Amino acid sequence: MPLTPRPSRVAVAAVVGALLFGGGCSSVVAGVPAADPAPQPTEGPGSDPVAWVDKVCGAVLTYTTPALSAPDFAGRLDLPTIKQRLSDYLGSTVTGLQQSQAQLGAVGRSPVSGGDETATTISDGLKKLEGDVGGAKAKVDAANPNDIASFQAALTEAEKSLNEVSAPDAIGNIKASPRLDKAAGQAANCQKLQSLAPPG
Template identity: 55%
Template sequence: MTRTARLAAATAALGALLLGGCSTTVTGTPGPDPAPAPTEGRGSDPVAWADRVCGSVVTFTRSALDKPDFDSVPDLAGIKQVLSDYLGTIVTGLQQGQTQLDAVGRAPMTGGDEAVTRIDDLLRQSEQKFAAVKTQVDGADTSDPDAFKATLAGAQDALEKISTPDVLAYLAEIPRANRAAQKAASCQQLASLAPPA
């Protein structure tokens, strides 16, 4: 058989397969793929992913919004302690948020991993800044009212300059993540809270 004849025969056989289809009958009933859906990355549930991302800042946000009550504190030492405890709770919340964010896993959509990195960077920066303010408060001299007042004023000024991550805004920049966030319980919870001051 010549090369041309072999090529023609192969082409005819291929055509028969494509046009005639498979003649083998497969028994059984169709069913879903038994392989489990991935828990992260492509093919994973975007709502579950968004829920984990939003959940990473809920603890910190709640801590920041639970403002200390100074009305029942009798002296400057008490004010210092209450403020230090409040700042410590925020720092702990930021640390917990970083741990939770580390466990979020790869995003199921383009741009999601970059949003997580952005949130993580701000959580780390915020933790360092809140910790620095706590150190400043802890070092305040309560025996000198004027010096203590100046320390508190400096602490307040530093707190006002701290930028915290706006997770919902970052997710809103990614259409698929935004749709997922609207269905995620932690994101809805976050949306119901005012941003931390």
């Protein structure tokens, strides 16, 4: 009798990202605080740390949207449909990860020491995650939906691979730097990422 196996929910852990600092200084003339008359730089030292970290968090948000949009396996679906939905989901997650990396590469120089290294660490983590998710997608794409037993085995293997994936812990990077944490607390995209983080 034909039996359609239901894959377990396969979801990429979207451990969200955030970062960066705060603070700036004003110049003092004759003991009276005064604003710097020069235009504020758009990147690097002297630029707005909140704006910079907001871009970093926004870049990471780009991949969390497709990663959190798990495929719908409700109802009686045939195996080719299950395969296609899962492949599409993993493919959109890979695309989101690629876009996140591109956006991180365009945030400009950090206003605060250590920020550039933090952004690079996150980008490297996203690159590894892209490879892991891409590998799981390859397993799904190679599965034969006409062979129920081997297809179920392929889905199980893909799920196992994804369960072993670790996403960049950008939130942990923020907490390690009071200046990064302070700026992230004022950045809308970082607050949204924080809300997506698992409790604990």
